[in-house]
Amino acid sequence: MRLPPFAYERPRDLYEALELLNTFGKDCRVLAGGTDLLVRMKQGLATPSRLISLKDLPELATINESDGFLNIGTAVKLADILAYEPIQYRWPGLLEAVKSVGAPSIQHFSGTIGGNLCQDNRCQFYNQSKFFRQARQTCNKAGGNTCFAWKGGSDKCHSICQSDSAPILIAMDARITIKSKNESRTIPLEELYSSVGERPLTLADDEMLTEIHVPGPVPGAGCAFEKLTYRSSIDYAVVSAGAYVQTDGSKTVNARLIIGAVARGPLAIAAVEKTLKDRTAGDEEAIDQAGREAMNAAEAFIANNITQPVEYRTQMVSVITKRALSRATKRALSHTDVSEAK
Numbered sequence: 001m002r003l004p005p006f007a008y009e010r011p012r013d014l015y016e017a018l019e020l021l022n023t024f025g026k027d028c029r030v031l032a033g034g035t036d037l038l039v040r041m042k043q044g045l046a047t048p049s050r051l052i053s054l055k056d057l058p059e060l061a062t063i064n065e066s067d068g069f070l071n072i073g074t075a076v077k078l079a080d081i082l083a084y085e086p087i088q089y090r091w092p093g094l095l096e097a098v099k100s101v102g103a104p105s106i107q108h109f110s111g112t113i114g115g116n117l118c119q120d121n122r123c124q125f126y127n128q129s130k131f132f133r134q135a136r137q138t139c140n141k142a143g144g145n146t147c148f149a150w151k152g153g154s155d156k157c158h159s160i161c162q163s164d165s166a167p168i169l170i171a172m173d174a175r176i177t178i179k180s181k182n183e184s185r186t187i188p189l190e191e192l193y194s195s196v197g198e199r200p201l202t203l204a205d206d207e208m209l210t211e212i213h214v215p216g217p218v219p220g221a222g223c224a225f226e227k228l229t230y231r232s233s234i235d236y237a238v239v240s241a242g243a244y245v246q247t248d249g250s251k252t253v254n255a256r257l258i259i260g261a262v263a264r265g266p267l268a269i270a271a272v273e274k275t276l277k278d279r280t281a282g283d284e285e286a287i288d289q290a291g292r293e294a295m296n297a298a299e300a301f302i303a304n305n306i307t308q309p310v311e312y313r314t315q316m317v318s319v320i321t322k323r324a325l326s327r328a329t330k331r332a333l334s335h336t337d338v339s340e341a342k
C-alpha cells in the first residue's frame, strides 16, 4: 500500500501552524507521529491534500508541572511521557495507559499523546484495505448509509474510540487546551469527544489540541488503568477502563470510572460514583456491584466492531472494571500523604 500524493508543510512555530490550518481547513490534517494517520491514508480512509507537521513546534513538545497540574504538550512522544520520572509515582494510571499503547516501537518511534487522543474511531468493517471494502456496500463511516457492526444494520456509525490514554485522563479530570488562529479555549477532555462515529471529535477544522493539563495527585486518591487485549502487545483494547478513587482514609468519598473501546467515545459510568460513595474503601461487594453496573451500561453500546464476540466483551467490562477500581483504591489507601512522594 502506497501513500497518495500530498503537500507537506513544516511550520517552525505554533503561530505558523495555526495560520496554515486557518487557510487550508478541512483539506489538511495535522501530522504528529503519523502512526494512525499515515496508515489510514495508505488504506484510502483519509485523503487530505496537505499535511501540517508538528515536528518542529517546541511549544508542543514540553512536559512541566505548574500550579498543581502536569502539563503535557500534545506533540510529546509517548516514550518521553514514560521517561518523565514523576509520572511513575504521582500518575501511575497514566503510566499504565501510555505503556499499553501498541508496542514500544510505536511509543519510541513517533506516537504522540495528542495523536493518541485524536486518533480516528475504528471498526473491523472500516479499517480495511480498499479491496476488502469494495466487496460490500459503503458503510456510514465511509460515507454510506449502513452499519455492518450493528445487528440488523443501523443508520448510525458504531465505530469505537480506541484511545488508551483517554479513559484514564478523563477519570483523572484532565483538561485540554485547543487553539485556532483567533481563539484559545481550555475544556474538560471529555468534551473533545462527540459520540458521533462518523466524526468522533468536536474539533473544528481550523483547531488543534495544544496541551493536556492533568491535576496533581491529592492525598487519599489513586488511579489505575486496565486493558484487555487479545495478544499481550501491539493490540488495540478489547475493553479498557480508567478509574479514579478518592478516600478519606477509610471510606470512598469520590470515584470516577471511564470505559474505553466499547462505544463511540470514552464511556463514563455515572452510577459507579453513587455505588462506591460512603462505602468502606475496597469493599468487595461494592466493587462487584460497580462492575455489574458498568457492564449493564456498556451493553447498550457494544457492537460487532472488533473481532471478539459482543457477549465476551460485555462480560469483560465487569472484570476490567473491578480490577481497575480495586487497584485505584489500593493506591488511594496507600497514598494518604502525597507530599511524602519524591
Ligand SMILES: Cc1cc2nc3c(=O)[nH]c(=O)nc-3n(C[C@H](O)[C@H](O)[C@H](O)COP(=O)(O)OP(=O)(O)OC[C@H]3O[C@@H](n4cnc5c(N)ncnc54)[C@H](O)[C@@H]3O)c2cc1C
Binding pocket: 029, 030, 031, 032, 033, 034, 035, 036, 037, 038, 039, 074, 075, 078, 100, 101, 102, 103, 106, 110, 111, 112, 113, 114, 115, 116, 117, 118, 119, 120, 162, 163, 164, 165, 203, 207, 208, 209, 210, 234, 235, 236, 237
Ligand atoms: C499496529 C498499531 C497498534 C496500535 N495500537 C494502539 C493501542 O493499543 N492503543 C492506542 O491508543 N493506539 C494504538 N495505535 C494507534 C496510534 O499508534 C497511537 O494512538 C498513537 O499514539 C497516535 O499518535 P500519532 O502521533 O502517531 O498520531 P497521528 O497519526 O499523527 O495522528 C492521529 C490523528 O490525530 C490528529 N492529531 C494529531 N495530533 C493532533 C493535535 N495536536 N491536534 C489535533 N489533531 C491532532 C491527526 O490529524 C490524526 O487525525 C496503534 C497503531 C498501530 C499502527
